[in-house]
Amino acid sequence: MTRVGIPAGLFYHYYYPLWKTFFVDLGAEVISSSLTNRQTVEKGIAVALDEACFPIKVYFGHIQELNELGPDYLFLPRLVSVEARSYICPKFMGLPDMIKASLPDLPPIIDMVVDMSINSKGLEQEIKRVGNIFTTNEKAISQAFRHGREELCKYRQLMQTGFSSSEAIEIWEGQERLLTTSADLQLGVLGHGYSLYDRCISMNLIGHLREMGCRVKLVETCSQDEIEKAAASLPKRVFWTLGRKNVGAALHMASDDEIDGLVYLACFGCGPDSMIKEFIERRSNGKPFLGITIDEHTGEAGLLTRLEAFCDMLRRRRKIDFESNLPPYGQYACGSENSL
Ligand code: SF4
Structure with missing residues (x-):
């Protein structure tokens, strides 16, 4: 089974259930790095640019940890915009390039471009392009993405009740968590x-x-x-x-x-x-x-x-x-x- 690695940093906290569901439905096994710990931080600081902000440095640590697990692909989306007339921080646009330049021995990178600043047509094409790595069945690709969005809604509903993203992901994965009252x-x-x-x-x-x-x-x-x-x-x-x-x-x-x-x-x-x-x-x-x-x-x-x-x-x-x-x-x- 093809193994896709999703680093547990940056937009993992906003979109992990969407991307995990999408790849699993296409027949892949999804692996992710462990939650950030001191080693992740140290590994990231050692290779990232000094000018990068803290979460970007930590992300470099996640990629190295994930790479040790031997994934067939690394999923590093190039996030430009996730809604009309708005943008994500420019550091996200160049992130796949920064990573390729600093860490040369990585498996193939799936750097899907997410740019919804004008409309969602570009994203639809990117979903199809990435889905074609796993199947040529276009219906299965769009169904997998639709299912991913449904799981994302469930995850967001959990966060609306007061859970942080880390807690909501744990609940979404089947663990029990309670909020202090x-x-x-x-x-x-x-x-x-x-x-x-x-x-x-x-x-x-x-x-x-x-x-x-x-x-x-x-x-x-x-x-x-x-x-x-x-x-x-x-x-x-x-x-x-x-x-x-x-x-x-x-x-x-x-x-x-x-x-x-x-x-x-x-x-x-x-x-x-x-x-x-x-x-x-x-x-x-x-x-x-x-x-x-x-x-x-x-x-x-x-x-x-x-x-x-x-x-x-x-x-x-x-x-x-x-x-x-x-x-x-x-x-x-x-x-x-x-x-x-
Ligand atoms: S907005 Fe950009 S610079 Fe600020 S923490 Fe996020 S990635 Fe770093």
């Missing part, structure tokens, strides 16, 4: 899924917040309408798909009284994040905001300290608001207007 704080937690939902890259940021008594609201728990409506309040349309989702979700959450604060995880060296993080911070309507920038040198202890301090601050702020005799801005610090 007891929490006294509710936080909006944002960032690119391939960093935020990767437990090693994010140093388990979501898991730590849940352990600290926070219910976490993610971009995927907001509806498309809520995101687009909030993002439309910006003077200019954000044409990066992930950037717009993050800004839209953040602005929507910022107007939600139930949300105590916002946390944004950015990667050092990320061009879009350098702007998107600022946008969110400046327009978050006074909502407490914690911006965290990580790279391969960031330590987990420092991250924990910042998360704990943020949660403590939110709890103190709530207590002060409740008691009303110690307002946070110094007014009536010795009693209210109506008492001595």
